[in-house]
Amino acid sequence: MKTILWATLTANGNYAQSGPDNPPTQEALSDFAEQAKAAGNFIVGRKTFEGMQDPSRVSLEEQTNAEGPFAGMDIVVMSKSIQAIPGLTIAGSPREALDCLRQKGHKTALVSGGADIHNSFLGEGLVDELIFNVAPVVEGKGLNLLIDKDNYRYKKVKLLDCKPLGGGIVQLRYGIDR
Ligand SMILES: NC(=O)c1ccc[n+]([C@@H]2O[C@H](COP(=O)([O-])OP(=O)(O)OC[C@H]3O[C@@H](n4cnc5c(N)ncnc54)[C@H](OP(=O)(O)O)[C@@H]3O)[C@@H](O)[C@H]2O)c1
Known part of the structure; x- marks a missing residue:
């Protein structure tokens, strides 16, 4: 099964965080719904x-009902x-999440975050494609995406696509070998 990691990065390379005073942009949310x-x-x-169930945001029921952006989707x-x-x-583990989706007949799995989850999939080498939406914001001390939390390592990736999404966001897609 193809596993896609979808993440928003800040312009200074952090793994972007969001909250009530710094909500995700509409462009990023629309792109996520599309993916x-x-x-x-x-x-x-x-x-x-x-965080998705924050009362200030659209409720999970509204997101998953027939008219909602996640209608009919399998959410793990x-x-x-x-x-x-x-x-x-x-x-209870990345492999279990992928097995559940495979058993339901999915050919692609979308890993949507947060940082712990993304780093678990990267650390276990379970990702085939990276979608990074680089947002026009910079942060101070923050979170990072890492292929190894304990040791320096590197892995070359292949640029597959690059396009603006609007709202100052640039989307980069990379292929990554397992
Ligand atoms: N940049 C982006 O694209 C993006 C996307 C989403 C979120 N975010 C940001 O990311 C931050 C939240 O990320 P986070 O790292 O704190 O939390 P998270 O990854 O959303 O959730 C962490 C929880 O997931 C479970 N978990 C983690 N690793 C696991 C594993 N290997 N197997 C099974 N369960 C596992 C644990 O739940 P239990 O404690 O219940 O065991 C853990 O407490 C927020 O700041 C949010 O704004 C950014």
Whole structure:
């Protein structure tokens, strides 16, 4: 199964964080909805999933109902502490998340974050494609995407595409060997 890692980076190379005072842009959200629709699924970390249920944002019910952007999608929440969420799948490891989607017949899995989840998939060498949306914002001390959290290593990637998404965002797509 092809695994795509989708992430927003800041213009100074951090793994972008968002919050009530710094929400994701509409362009980034629309792009995410498009990528998730194409894959038919997404994998999300427990903390990011909880952020998606922030009362200031559109509710999960509205996002997953027939008119919502995630209608009919398989959503996998990664957690070692939660046993079940009605209507969603819980996975305790990256391989378990991919196995669940493979068993449901998916050919592509979209890994949507956050940092722990992305780094777990990268660390285990389970990613085939990287989609980085570089947002017009710079941050101070923050989060990083790493293929190895303990040691210096590098891996060359192949640029597949580069395009503006609007709103000052540039999308870079890279192929990465497992
Ligand atoms: N730049 C982007 O594209 C992007 C996208 C999404 C989120 N974000 C940002 O990322 C931050 C949140 O990221 P985060 O790293 O704190 O949290 P996260 O990755 O969303 O969730 C972390 C949780 O996922 C579970 N988990 C992590 N690794 C796991 C593994 N290998 N197997 C099973 N479960 C695992 C654990 O849940 P339990 O504790 O329940 O076991 C862990 O506490 C926020 O600042 C958010 O704004 C950025």
